[in-house]
Amino acid sequence: MRRAWQSVLLHVALVAGAVVALLPIVWMIAASFMPTGEATTLPPKFIPSNPTLEHYRAVFTRLDMGRYLLNSTLVALLVTGTSLVINAMAGYAFAKLRFRGRDVTFRVLTAGLMLPVQVVMLPLFLFFKQLGLINTYWGVIIPSMASIFAIFLIRQYATAIPDDLLDAARIDGASEARIFRAVVLPVIIPILATLAIWTFLTTWNDFMWPLIVLSDERRYTLPVALANLLGEHVQDVELMMAGSVLTIMPVLAVFLFLQRYYIRGIMAGSVKG
Template identity: 60%
Template sequence: MSAGNGRVVGDSRTHAWLVHAGLLALTLLSLAPLLWMLSVSFMPTGGASRFPPPLLPSAPTLDNYRALFERIGMGGYFLNSVLVSTAMTLLSLLINAMAGYAFAKLRFAGRERIFKLLLAALVIPSQVAMLPLFLMLKQMGMVNSYAGVIVPGLASIFGIFLVRQYARSIPDELIEAARIDGAGEWRIFASIVLPMLKPVLVTLAIFTFMGSWNDFMWPLIVLTDQSNYTLPVALASLSREHIQDVEMMMAGAVLTVLPVLLLFLMLQRYYIQGLMLGSVKG
């Protein structure tokens, strides 16, 4: 029996080692493009054009980053992205939280039908709505403004659904007790509901910020003034002017990817917690 148990333990350890080795290999394969992008960004001009392409810079330099900020004005585009993404995230959290709570706990005529209609709209590609949405914003004078970029993303069907599923776990007795004590709906929402929605709101904030930061198509359509460009749009415009300067393009890509990557790494615990609790409680 002891020999059999030892063989089973040995097989289990071998299996675990193989699984971990496979996961490590897949991780390195996934990270390889990002690591090479980071490496190329520190290479001198033309350093990445050799064959075979070098993995590491022979003479690391910050010239590409200096050129982006001093000659191209990438700092302004970076601030534009921070402004748009932060404003959209904060306003979207407020609106989605209120709508999700209303669909979960407030009773009004047609609540379930409206919610099912919203869910049905999820199957419609966002590209289909871009033209009519652009024409509406043009009539309202919001083209070439940050409002035109932010307003269409304030209410998200996915965000409303995520908050609703989580808000359904809030005890009805707690809300009714607050109403009996004389608390109004706004006070109940601000003092009771919002603190209990914190895990799912952090998850939604990460989704919204990353989506807004990485969005390329809609800011490209709405923003016509180059000084208003966000990072993805500015980087695409830069690539047309400096198509041969691979090292500078990689430096710009690093500036675009790094903030959302760091944000996700810092908040991934809350992100996973919000998804898990939302799926269990909903």
């Protein structure tokens, strides 16, 4: 009997927590389908009286957010693809290849983890200005193409590869590139999967650096475009919510479909926020 009560109380608390966690997102979705003005009436509504797609139409036509969606997708995919290859190669080299200067190089690299990225932004902006990278997609992509943190994680994971496996391949005459492709990559796939999701989500959600680098509206990523729209459309609650839904849904979908790989990585203590 006492156990039953405990169970009820526990689940009441759990459900209350889930309501608080999800309510803002549910309200955002609901408001995006409401006719203009309905999201600012009392009492607050969670079901549109007369569901409409007008704000989504406006978002894609008048506000041209399809373009930003494309920009964000392009940037996030390019960063994820390139950084995965570059970091995997580096992480493996640090873990398994013997060469002079390895430990020093790695130590210098990990010392960089203490540097907050904002310190780099001012000179990097001036540097990119010289290189003509301001206001280009590459200006957003290049600084994320290699990550000390990702290299660190891959190194940790790749250390478990048995040396005998690699040496046997070498004696068989396999080139180092071939060993990497055929022996190493299949083994480190799990950490790469976690990192791929993590990189995609972080790049998609990234705000400060794209805000600094991109000045031409046509190149904005979704978060930058959304923050910019707020200035003019802060009163248009339903419209802003449609824009927010458009920004969040792709990452939410990626997460919900692939959460198994992502959550497993975090629980194993690998990926940080």
